[in-house]
Every structure is written in structure tokens, then in C-alpha cells.
């Protein structure tokens with residue numbers, strides 16, 4: 001019987017959902033973070049359950065053919081990247097397989113592999129993220145810590161450098177670190193356990209096409225000291241970038257709750273604009289600190305182009321874009337559609353969406369604030385069952401679509417449903433519901449938005465059964 005602290009030799013033969021290695025040992029399944037299929041390793045058992053357990057990689061005895069040396073010295077500790085030790089090509093294979101497995105096991109789509117179009121990988125899977133959220137804290141000795149959370153914990157790895165972030169962030173973190181140290185009372189790092197302290201997170205976002213940068217400080221206070229505020233603005237604005245990058249917006253987000261949720265509900269602009277601007281292809285978008293915007297701009301264009309091609313619009317269609325954020329997909333589709341209606345729960349994002357339609361001179365779109373399950377279901381009921389759609393696009397958060405919403409979408413009887421998903425398990429659950437309600441999964445394609453990470457984005461086309 002295996003027990004904690006046993007040291008064993010394992011051959012990894014599979015990859016788990018979060019990119020961890022999976023091995024069989026006697027009658028147990030063992031999950032080993034940082035191990036890859038094909039690795040022969042020495043591991044130490046950390047925790048055992050009845051039929052499975054967790055082990056820690058101690059030594060790679062024979063490396064997998066896919067194993068590479070991580071670029072980042074924190075790759076193993078940091079919770080940001082799960083797959084830096086795997087070749088990029090093998091990361092893409094793993095992601096495809098993960099989606100196929102979910103569609104088969106959860107979705108009941110036996111021939112999933114034959115419906116897949118090849119994954120769209122990144123040309124350069126580094127420095128791609130346009131958004132960073134750095135937690136701020138103090139270590140036991142009282143040193144300021146700014147960086148990233150270690151895997152499955154809230155311990156901060158103190159670093160200015162991250163290989164998957166836009167380089168612009170490094171300078172911002174360095175300046176902020178210095179400012180916090182020198183103004184430790186006014187900017188005292190927040191303590192999650194006691195709820196004391198002021199500065200919780202530093203959030204940055206860069207417009208890939210425009211170079212416009214936003215810095216948003218999440219604070220556990222209504223405001224910060226005026227002197228420190230002006231020093232902060234001056235120091236951030238003094239950052240010199242060699243390319244077209246420039247800070248155009250600095251804000252405070254107020255979050256006084258004892259919670260894991262990073263942002264609070266209110267925002268104060270302390271310098272410049274209340275948004276940054278960016279382009280995806282030729283559509284221009286204004287993005288506020290509290291609105292969702294895809295984190296990988298190069299791949300986002302490919303994702304939206306895939307969604308557009310799956311929607312097969314010919315110009316007159318009545319399209320719904322549910323979970324529309326700042327209207328990115330809605331506006332991307334609008335030029336090829338008759339009319340587009342976007343629905344999104346964050347009011348600020350809908351304000352952005354309406355403005356974005358205006359600045360792009362797009363008039364065949366309407367946006368509604370509210371949860372998709374609420375808004376669409378009510379609109380359908382109010383229409384007496386007449387509300388219809390030719391194409392429905394959904395792009396929900398990880399928990400997938402609400403069952404009530406799926407039911408209403410089916411009643412609206414669209415020819416095509418384009419499902420954009422960031423979680424293959426909930427995607428497969430929803431595909432199962434839709435395929436039991438008159439829709440066929442025609443094809444799907446993964447788009448890698450998260451190189452070095454284990455997450456995967458998928459676009460699916462479902463068509464109404466004849």
C-alpha cells in the first residue's frame with residue numbers, strides 16, 4: 001500500500017487536465033506536477049486517497065522526448081505557467097487531446113477526433129499577454145513582494161520578469177516596487193489574512209496595436225494620500241519606452257472586501273483616460289479597467305476569424321452574441337450580418353460596447369446589460385415565442401452556459417450556434433445538451449491563447465439538424 005513520503009519510480013503515460021503528468025502505480029493513479037508523458041521519474045508521494053494520489057517530482061531519470069528546459073527560472077514554482085517544460089508543439093497536441101477527450105467522455109461525441117480542425121498555435125509563444133495582475137504583499141521579514149502567486153497558493157513569487165507578459169510591464173513593476181518601499185505607510189501592502197494594508201494588486205493592460213498602457217491599482221481604502229498619489233503618477237509617467245508604448249490611463253480600483261476577487265466595484269481615474277484603445281484587425285476598441293478583453297491579441301484575431309468563418313454569414317442574418325464583453329465579436333461579425341444583438345453582464349463593458357460601435361461607425365448592433373440567461377429568456381417570453389435568430393454565438397466564462405439559456409437558444413431555432421469556450425469540460429456538457437436538442441456538432445478548432453499554460457480555447461460549430 002502506497003503511503004505519504006514513499007519514494008517511487010514512475011513512468012508517466014498521460015497528461016491530466018491541468019498539464020500534470022499521470023502515472024499508474026500498482027492499482028493507483030498518481031498525479032505528478034511538472035512531469036510529462038514519456039518521462040521516467042523518481043517521485044515522492046505527498047498525499048494518498050483511496051484510488052489515486054499526488055506525488056512530487058524529485059528527479060527525471062529518463063526525459064520524455066517532449067521535455068525542454070524552461071526559459072523562466074520560476075517556471076516550476078509559479079502558478080502562471082504549467083507547461084514550460086514541454087516543447088510548444090507537444091503543448092498544442094496536449095490541448096487538442098484534452099478537448100477531444102472531453103467531447104468524447106462528457107459530450108458523448110464518439111467521433112470527436114474526426115471533427116477537429118488542426119489547432120491554431122502561436123508563432124511566438126512568449127511575451128504575448130497584454131494584461132497582468134500582480135499581487136502585492138509583505139514577506140515574513142517585512143520585505144515588499146510583487147509578482148505572481150505560486151501554484152495553488154497565495155504565496156507571492158517576487159519578480160519583475162515574466163516570460164509570457166508584454167515587456168512593458170517589467171518597468172511598471174520595478175517603478176511600483178520602488179514607490180511602495182519608499183512610501184510604505186501610504187501604500188502598505190495588503191495582508192489577506194488580517195485584511196489590513198492598502199495596496200492589493202497592480203493591474204496593467206497594453207494595447208498591442210496602439211501601445212497605450214493602463215495601470216490600475218487595487219486598494220483597500222477609499223483613496224490614497226495626495227502627495228503619494230502625485231509622486232506615483234509622476235514616476236509612472238517618467239517611464240521611458242523605446243517603442244510606441246505610453247501610459248495613458250492610471251486609476252484606483254476600490255476593493256474593501258475580504259475576498260479573492262481581485263477588483264471591487266468602484267473606480268477613480270487619477271490620470272488620463274478611463275480606457276485604453278486597441279485594434280483587432282480593423283475594428284477599434286475602447287477598453288475600461290473593469291471590462292473583459294482577451295489577453296492574447298495576436299491569437300484573438302485568429303479566434304474571431306474562426307468564429308466568423310464558422311458563422312458563415314452572407315449579410316442578412318440576425319445574429320446574437322451572448323457574453324459579448326465590450327462587443328468585440330459582435331462588431332467583428334456586424335459587417336457581415338444584417339443585425340447583431342450583444343448581451344453582457346458587466347455594465348461598464350456594455351458602455352464600452354456601445355461606444356465601440358459608434359467609433360467604428362457600425363449601426364446594425366444593439367447591446368443589452370444583464371445576465372444572458374435573464375435577458376434572453378425574458379426577451380423570448382415577452383415576444384410570445386416569436387424571438388428568433390439565424391446565428392447565435394456564445395462565449396461564456398469557464399462555468400459555461402446556463403441550462404435555461406441553452407433551452408431558450410434552442411427555441412429561437414438558429415441555423416448555427418458558434419460556441420467559443422475557454423473550458424472544454426463545460427463546453428462538452430453544453431454540446432451534449434445541444435446535441436440532444438436538435439443540433440449536430442459539425443466541427444471544432446482549438447486556438448492557443450495561453451502558450452505555456454494548460455488552458456485551451458475552442459471554437460465549435462453546431463448546426464440545426466435537418
Ligand code: SAH
Pocket residue numbers: 292293294322323324325326327328329343344345346349370371372373395396397
Ligand atoms: N466575447 C467577449 C467576452 C468573453 S469573456 C470577448 O471575446 O472579449 C466572457 C464574458 O461573459 C465576460 O465579459 C463576462 O463579464 C461575461 N459574463 C459572465 N457571466 C455572464 C452572464 N451570466 N451573462 C452574460 N455575460 C456574462
